Amino acid sequence: MANEKKMVEQITSMEEDFAKWYTDIVKKADLIDYSSVKGCMIIRPYGYAIWELIQQNLDARFKATGVENVYMPMFIPESLLNKEKDHVEGFAPEVAWVTHGGSERLTERMCVRPTSETLFCEHYANIIRSYRDLPKNYNQWCSVVRWEKTTRPFLRSREFLWQEGHTMHATAEEAEARTLQMLNVYADFFEADLGIPVLKGRKTDKEKFAGAEATYTVEALMHDGKALQGGTSHNFGDGFAKAFDIKYLDKDNKIKYAHQTSWGVSTRMIGAIIMTHGDDNGLVLPPAVAPIQVVVVPVQMHKEGVVEAATKVRDEIAAYARVKMDDSDNSPGWKFAEYEMKGVPLRLELGPRDIEQGQCVLVRRDNREKIFCPLDKLAETIPAVLADITKALYEKAAANRANRTWEAHSLEELCEIAANKSGYIKAMWCGDLECELKLKEQADVSSRCMPFGEEPIGDVCVCCGKPAKKLVYWGKAY
């Protein structure tokens, strides 16, 4: 029990210090560890298992839309990075440079990829000749490096794991359709599997990807009212195609430039899960990405038949859920706290009296509800409860977002909300960069996105008062 107390004591409450609460969870739930490599993290088995489940789920979704995986070199020669002007300006300040191979200085230095548009483009220029070669729907799972000054586990680290899809199309329409298709794949994964409601929309020019024509985003609102960009999907038009000379002979016998997209999500997603669903007892994992969905805790283990009965239950559950039995020497109380910390969605307690009555107790991680369940009904009950947990997580997060979404109709009002409340601020915008910068300066908010399918809430810019057609969600962001 000493252990249990110690563990619980060590978690800062989220109300008290949200940033510290976050850092406590990533450490105490054994998600990451630090090393002597500054700004990088070690992803520990439990954290990596979450990432593997995210990967498997998304990879299957990608492949269902015709995406194929490839692997590109991790290095980019400086001259290749320099080929597209906006792109190099966006990334060159934050790349790691390799200057030596063994004891020899390289004739041309290379950066470790911060993203791989340039490599994909060079390859596409080699392999695309005719309309028959299109579309190309490639993706890669890899790590990338961006030399950030301030880092936080999962949210911003110098190296992170991600996937980057890069596709090539015959027409602008097809590229736009693919851009939105992948945005919807992300949105559906967030909402249906992670239980995280997202706002879908378009980024302003200031916030779009370096080199893109349009960037779309799925934005999630964290428990503390700050926004997190969950995934982005970019339409590049034919900008890179022109810089890299990616042309094809069309059916009409004309040479045309190809149209391009890219889209990515990263280990940041794990940060979003923590900050959307977590509580003062630790992590709360949505069942779809929980390495352990059900933990079986035998109670009064020394009594005859308890461990045997728990083992039988564990083996049965293994047919339809990721299950673990903990029959270690630690006390039940320690185990309860430990698996709550690790965010296991469902705990199954089984003691001598339960066995006598042919039942067990299921305890939900999200709301601590206790469910007495006959042992012969587990196969129907557990999957249903897991599905219900995802739904409940979604609803709770959606309610948090609704409670933290405000409207502002004047600069004064916007500044007042930004200063005293947390969350999204909806306001009209004229489209000028100057106003966007002014809001950043005066209210410390950035534009999160121009949402799809929402009605304007006025007709003048919240900042300058000029006519405005664009509704923007503003906020502070991770």
Next chain:
Amino acid sequence: MANEKKMVEQITSMEEDFAKWYTDIVKKADLIDYSSVKGCMIIRPYGYAIWELIQQNLDARFKATGVENVYMPMFIPESLLNKEKDHVEGFAPEVAWVTHGGSERLTERMCVRPTSETLFCEHYANIIRSYRDLPKNYNQWCSVVRWEKTTRPFLRSREFLWQEGHTMHATAEEAEARTLQMLNVYADFFEADLGIPVLKGRKTDKEKFAGAEATYTVEALMHDGKALQGGTSHNFGDGFAKAFDIKYLDKDNKIKYAHQTSWGVSTRMIGAIIMTHGDDNGLVLPPAVAPIQVVVVPVQMHKEGVVEAATKVRDEIAAYARVKMDDSDNSPGWKFAEYEMKGVPLRLELGPRDIEQGQCVLVRRDNREKIFCPLDKLAETIPAVLADITKALYEKAAANRANRTWEAHSLEELCEIAANKSGYIKAMWCGDLECELKLKEQADVSSRCMPFGEEPIGDVCVCCGKPAKKLVYWGKAY
């Protein structure tokens, strides 16, 4: 048909020029492409799909033995790399150095990992305290960089994909058992799934891993008689544990050093598959790692009902095999050549007459055997034929190895065999480095391994004539 001829013409025969034949296959079967990043390769969708199947298969085998996946940073600070003397001497000459982050020079340069022992050790030193924390069985899938002068796709490239397992144990015995357990996992995968017979044995001190106490290997013999190290498993003893201060409190209340192993296989394996099974028509893939196991080719596609019948057959096969139907405009002849080049294990031809008779023709890639199969027997026949192909590939490769394994009882005899024949040369060795170096100099062979469970073939060293107890397989290697 123009395409077909062109494609066939472009393959060099393996008898004529084995190296060129190899390069032709990796390009023509769409496994890789080159880029402006010298010494690195682009792994294209078809090549990467093979790697994904290898990963899935091995990952499941690892996890069945209790292995957990993690992710370590890709960078290693120079001071960390320097901590174990033998290790740094082995790797420092061939690493890529990062010296700048953005526009700033780093206070300490970092290398891109050539392997991650040092990072794992630093982490283990942080998390191992007690015997309760042992064993730790960690693995990571990642890419590593070694600055090679001469490179060849899959066989030797500056960046390659691999897995590296790193485990920590309470006792020397347990570490040795894990080292051999993982070697056996590799051996079984090579033999049962890839159809590649391997020689299991121990490396001489000269050939062992930098910092290891003992290195074990699975060696495969390529079609041209050169050997390829397929995978290695190392027992580190407590050498790194001492350098990194990895200690634990044992049950007996004494502080002890932990014992360590590491083991890895890489995308080299794809090179082994090509050079073991390939022929002058291209790649020959073992079914376990074939992205397409069965290709359905409708014949006389313009005839009514052919494409429909082929689609139905394709959909049925999809329940138990990875299947593709090619109903493109290309001629059947072109398709036959194309899927032979790509090494698809089984081709299914279906034309109007077949449909009338309720049958189809199955053509094996490995021996071109034609099998007439009733359409209602495909579900039994195809899995059986695929299993038989793996067996036949294994037997053919085993026969090649048997035909290319020689014995030498004197230095003269060994030099003569090395000069005029290809393959393994079995010979006794006294254990002295001098003799090993002399054989390299005079016969251009290296020690491949000291095989497990083989009887000595003499009692004096083939080189110096002194008493010798060690049987060694010598050969030229990739």
